[in-house]
Amino acid sequence: xxxxxxxxxxxxxxxxxxxxxxxxxxxxxxxxxxxxxxxxxxxxxxxxxxxxxxxxxxxxxxxxxxxxxxxxxxxxxxxxxxxxxxxxxxxxxxxxxxxxxxxxxxxxxxxxxxxxxxxxxxxxxxxxxxxxxxxxxxxxxxxxxxxxxxxxxxxxxxxxxxxxxxxxxxxxxxxxxxxxxxxxxxxxxxxxxxxxxxxxxxxxxxxxxxxxxxxxxxxxxxxxxxxxxxxxxxxxxxxxxxxxxxxxxxxxxxxxxxxxxxxxxxxxxxxxxxxxxxxxxxxxxxxxxxxxxxxxxxxxxxxxxxxxxxxxxxxxxxxxxxxxxxxxxxxxxxxxxxxxxxxxxxxxxxxxxxxxxxxxxxxxxxxxxxxxxxxxxx
Amino acid sequence: xxxxxxxxxxxxxxxxxxxxxxxxxxxxxxxxxxxxxxxxxxxxxxxxxxxxxxxxxxxxxxxxxxxxxxxxxxxxxxxxxxxxxxxxxxxxxxxxxxxxxxxxxxxxxxxxxxxxxxxxxxxxxxxxxxxxxxxxxxxxxxxxxxxxxxxxxxxxxxxxxxxxxxxxxxxxxxxxxxxxxxxxxxxxxxxxxxxx
Numbered sequence: 001x002x003x004x005x006x007x008x009x010x011x012x013x014x015x016x017x018x019x020x021x022x023x024x025x026x027x028x029x030x031x032x033x034x035x036x037x038x039x040x041x042x043x044x045x046x047x048x049x050x051x052x053x054x055x056x057x058x059x060x061x062x063x064x065x066x067x068x069x070x071x072x073x074x075x076x077x078x079x080x081x082x083x084x085x086x087x088x089x090x091x092x093x094x095x096x097x098x099x100x101x102x103x104x105x106x107x108x109x110x111x112x113x114x115x116x117x118x119x120x121x122x123x124x125x126x127x128x129x130x131x132x133x134x135x136x137x138x139x140x141x142x143x144x145x146x147x148x149x150x151x152x153x154x155x156x157x158x159x160x161x162x163x164x165x166x167x168x169x170x171x172x173x174x175x176x177x178x179x180x181x182x183x184x185x186x187x188x189x190x191x192x193x194x195x196x197x198x199x200x201x202x203x204x205x206x207x208x209x210x211x212x213x214x215x216x217x218x219x220x221x222x223x224x225x226x227x228x229x230x231x232x233x234x235x236x237x238x239x240x241x242x243x244x245x246x247x248x249x250x251x252x253x254x255x256x257x258x259x260x261x262x263x264x265x266x267x268x269x270x271x272x273x274x275x276x277x278x279x280x281x282x283x284x285x286x287x288x289x290x291x292x293x294x295x296x297x298x299x300x301x302x303x304x305x306x307x308x309x310x311x312x313x314x315x316x317x318x319x320x321x322x323x324x325x326x327x328x329x330x331x332x333x334x335x336x337x338x339x340x341x342x343x344x345x346x347x348x349x350x351x352x353x354x355x356x357x358x359x360x361x362x363x364x365x366x367x368x369x370x371x372x373x374x375x376x377x378x
Numbered sequence: 379x380x381x382x383x384x385x386x387x388x389x390x391x392x393x394x395x396x397x398x399x400x401x402x403x404x405x406x407x408x409x410x411x412x413x414x415x416x417x418x419x420x421x422x423x424x425x426x427x428x429x430x431x432x433x434x435x436x437x438x439x440x441x442x443x444x445x446x447x448x449x450x451x452x453x454x455x456x457x458x459x460x461x462x463x464x465x466x467x468x469x470x471x472x473x474x475x476x477x478x479x480x481x482x483x484x485x486x487x488x489x490x491x492x493x494x495x496x497x498x499x500x501x502x503x504x505x506x507x508x509x510x511x512x513x514x515x516x517x518x519x520x521x522x523x524x525x526x527x528x529x530x531x532x533x534x535x536x537x538x539x540x541x542x543x544x545x546x547x548x549x550x551x552x553x554x555x556x557x558x559x560x561x562x563x564x565x566x567x568x569x570x571x572x573x574x
Contacts, residue, residue: 054520056521219433222484222489240460241460312435323436323453325436336438336440338438344489344492348485352484
């Protein structure tokens with residue numbers, strides 16, 4: 001395929017194509033204005049904002065506690081970590097402590113949600129480049145995770161589980177065993193899924209060497225999470241800016257090594273997420289082991305929450321470093337709230353990386369960056 | 379380095395361009411920057427050997443109508459040195475313009491566009507300062523404290539009557555007028571087709 005690209009000459013007739021906002025492979029309402037000459041793109045200009053719900057403005061209108069359900073909608077594929085980011089920022093603002101069991105339940109729910117979010121990311125990535133079967137296979141696993149999370153907090157997508165000062169509910173009886181049982185089943189599935197597509201010649205040809213992002217570029221463009229690590233930057237908020245009970249847990253931070261091509265290409269972004277599944281399972285096992293020794297208390301509701309200060313908190317969401325900046329002016333609601341999300345910054349790099357790619361590769365690039373439309377627009 | 383050391387280092391490098399280092403009434407220590415010198419300070423923050431802030435995490439615009447300022451808050455982090463710092467710039471409300479740092483951090487490009495769109499801060503020298511979230515013909519900046527939602531956008535009413543109130547109004551209406559469109563006080567006027 002690369003030979004074809006180099007043999008190609010510009011015909012000089014540039015054409016403007018419109019991709020989206022309702023395109024099946026843009027995962028939500030995203031629009032690209034593509035300047036292309038034949039199959040080779042000159043530029044893909046992202047046009048965002050179709051899903052803008054002004055979540056930051058809503059935050060100014062309701063109380064700190066009352067805003068929690070809205071944070072689910074910041075990123076509905078991985079709502080738990082958005083919950084966590086808000087809770088963490090407000091707790092930092094109000095100097096609140098969370099009971100140990102609450103912290104464990106938070107991390108357990110975060111990691112389960114990370115697994116389910118990556119199933120969407122990887123399944124959809126395979127589907128976008130033409131392999132429909134892996135998506136169906138891996139979505140079965142997501143159903144199990146959704147069942148577990150539903151038993152934990154009553155919802156399957158927008159959880160509203162975290163509270164300021166803890167979590168909403170303790171885990172129901174028998175839930176721990178069910179979770180362990182599911183992980184015994186899931187661990188072999190990771191390898192099975194990896195074998196199904198990762199070593200497939202077509203899959204490698206499509207993704208290897210496609211749109212490699214160097215470490216400097218990734219940092220400058222503000223890529224975070226798996227996208228950053230795929231470019232070879234060894235950074236994880238959970239390890240390097242520790243929060244909650246992550247310092248007590250042992251896990252590795254997988255980074256892209258460029259096994260199939262250049263470091264930071266689309267295949268590396270796929271590979272890092274596969275490895276993150278394994279690490280999430282490892283974290284879950286440790287948490288479920290250690291949570292047995294904690295006290296019963298899981299939530300300390302704040303008595304009076306009227307802080308006059310500002311705080312910035314970071315969590316490692318499925319799409320990377322999610323920052324939440326909250327400013328309080330002594331009222332029961334925030335004066336200003338701001339969410340810094342991974343997809344918004346990842347969207348910007350597409351414009352820079354699309355030059356010289358084929359139109360079909362744009363779809364692979366979007367999928368490999370794991371862009372979720374509501375997280376861009378908020 | 380801790381924030382106090384970062385500020386001390388910054389003072390030796392840029393002098394009076396930074397001031398008011400604050401650790402009280404905030405959870406993340408910050409310093410104020412003179413808006414006219416922000417671009418120079420940003421370059422030092424990024425390039426100095428002991429600072430190396432290579433990651434611009436977040437750009438936030440804040441409106442303080444009582445003090446008559448718009449504030450621009452920059453959260454920075456350094457991957458090699460693993461420290462973070464916050465810089466705030468106070469801009470006059472009648473001319474809120476600050477230098478763009480999109481040439482230093484590519485992440486600033488869209489983040490600045492977003493703050494321009496929602497808060498109405500101008501970034502001079504920005505390569506492509508357009509609205510990013512809202513439609514191009516939108517008027518005003520919704521995250522300003524004095525922003526009021528207009529009654530209509532492109533002739534579409536922006537508010538909707540609560541269905542409960544409509545139900546109550548329907549119950550109250552006399553029997554011979556129940557087939558007419560329900561008008562609730564404070565709601566959007568019924569469209570012309572409905573009246574006809």
